[in-house]
Amino acid sequence: MNHEPGAGAARRLWLRWLVEALAAVTDDPAWEARVLLEEALSGDALGLWRAPESPLPDGAAQKLQTILQRRLDNEPLAYCLGHWDFWDLRLRVNSHVLIPRPDTETLVRWALSQLKTTAGPILDLGTGSGAIALAIAKACPDREVWAVDHSREALAVAQENAQILGLPIQFCWSDWTAQLPPGLRFALVLANPPYLAEDDPHLPELCSEPRMALVAGKRGSEAYERILAGLPEHLLPGARLGLEHGAGQGEMLRALLAQHGWQEIFTQRDLAGRERISGGLWRYGHA
Ligand SMILES: C[S@@+](CC[C@H](N)C(=O)[O-])C[C@H]1O[C@@H](n2cnc3c(N)ncnc32)[C@H](O)[C@@H]1O
Incomplete structure (x- = not known):
C-alpha cells in the first residue's frame, strides 16, 4: 500500500490512497473512498472535483483517519459515518439500529399510495432508526404517526432523527402492540420486523x-x-397493513394473513423483482 499522504498533500492523492486501503474491506473501494473524502470535507460533495490539488482543510485528515480505521476494522460504512440516506431523508444511525435498506423503500412507496383510502393514525412497528415512520410523516404532515420499538436504544436514535428533522412522531416502547395505549386504533399499519x-x-x-x-x-x-395476533384490537375498520418480508417468505405470509382474517391479500415486488411486501385489508369492526 502507498504511504499515507502528508498533511499538505493534494486531495486526489488522499483519494488514491483511500481506494487502495479500502480494497481490503470492500468490493467498491472507489465509491467508498469518495464517500469518506466527502465526509471529511463536511459533506462538500464537489470539494474534491473542484479543487483536486488543494490540501484537506484543517482537521479533515484526522477525521478521515478515524473513520477509515473503523472501516478497516470491518464496521459497516453507515456506522462509521454515523448517518445513512433513506428515501428523501438523511438519518442518524448507530450499531443499535438496522441500517435502512433500499428494499424498504418499496414499503414506503406502497404506504404513500394508501393515504387517500385510509383515514386515521398510522403505525410503524419495529421502527429502528425511524426510517419508515419519518418518511411517512414527512410526506403527510397532517397524519398522526406512531412508531414502536422494543429496543430503548433504537427508540433513542429514532427520537433523535425525529427531532433533527422536525417531524412529530408519537414514540412508544412496546413489545409489538402489547404496550400500546388501549383503545388506540390505526388506519394504516406498516412493519419491517x-x-x-x-x-x-x-x-x-x-x-x-x-x-x-x-x-x-x-x-x-x-x-x-405475534404482530398479526396482537393487531386486531388496534385496528380501525377498513385498516390496511403492509409487511416487509424476505424474498422467499411471500407464500408463508399470504397464508398467515388469511388465517388471521385479512382480506384483499396482496404481494408487491421490489425493484429487483423479488417478492418484498405483503399485506391486506381489515374489514371488521372493533374487536
Ligand atoms: C428489521 S429492523 C427494521 C428497522 C426499520 N423499521 C427499518 O426498516 O430500517 C426490525 C426492528 O424491530 C424491532 N423489534 C424487534 N423485536 C421487537 C418487538 N418484540 N417489539 C417491537 N419491536 C421489535 C428491532 O429492535 C428493530 O428495530
Whole structure:
C-alpha cells in the first residue's frame, strides 16, 4: 500500500490512497473512498472535483483517519459515518439500529399510495432508526404517526432523527402492540420486523447489526405471527397493513394473513423483482 499522504498533500492523492486501503474491506473501494473524502470535507460533495490539488482543510485528515480505521476494522460504512440516506431523508444511525435498506423503500412507496383510502393514525412497528415512520410523516404532515420499538436504544436514535428533522412522531416502547395505549386504533399499519431464522446463512455477514433487528426465532416467521395476533384490537375498520418480508417468505405470509382474517391479500415486488411486501385489508369492526 502507498504511504499515507502528508498533511499538505493534494486531495486526489488522499483519494488514491483511500481506494487502495479500502480494497481490503470492500468490493467498491472507489465509491467508498469518495464517500469518506466527502465526509471529511463536511459533506462538500464537489470539494474534491473542484479543487483536486488543494490540501484537506484543517482537521479533515484526522477525521478521515478515524473513520477509515473503523472501516478497516470491518464496521459497516453507515456506522462509521454515523448517518445513512433513506428515501428523501438523511438519518442518524448507530450499531443499535438496522441500517435502512433500499428494499424498504418499496414499503414506503406502497404506504404513500394508501393515504387517500385510509383515514386515521398510522403505525410503524419495529421502527429502528425511524426510517419508515419519518418518511411517512414527512410526506403527510397532517397524519398522526406512531412508531414502536422494543429496543430503548433504537427508540433513542429514532427520537433523535425525529427531532433533527422536525417531524412529530408519537414514540412508544412496546413489545409489538402489547404496550400500546388501549383503545388506540390505526388506519394504516406498516412493519419491517426481524424475519431471519436463527440458522440463516446470511447472519455472519450481518453480525455488526443488532440481532434483535434481524432474527425472529427458529423459523423466521415468529415476529409476523405475534404482530398479526396482537393487531386486531388496534385496528380501525377498513385498516390496511403492509409487511416487509424476505424474498422467499411471500407464500408463508399470504397464508398467515388469511388465517388471521385479512382480506384483499396482496404481494408487491421490489425493484429487483423479488417478492418484498405483503399485506391486506381489515374489514371488521372493533374487536
Ligand atoms: C428489521 S429492523 C427494521 C428497522 C426499520 N423499521 C427499518 O426498516 O430500517 C426490525 C426492528 O424491530 C424491532 N423489534 C424487534 N423485536 C421487537 C418487538 N418484540 N417489539 C417491537 N419491536 C421489535 C428491532 O429492535 C428493530 O428495530
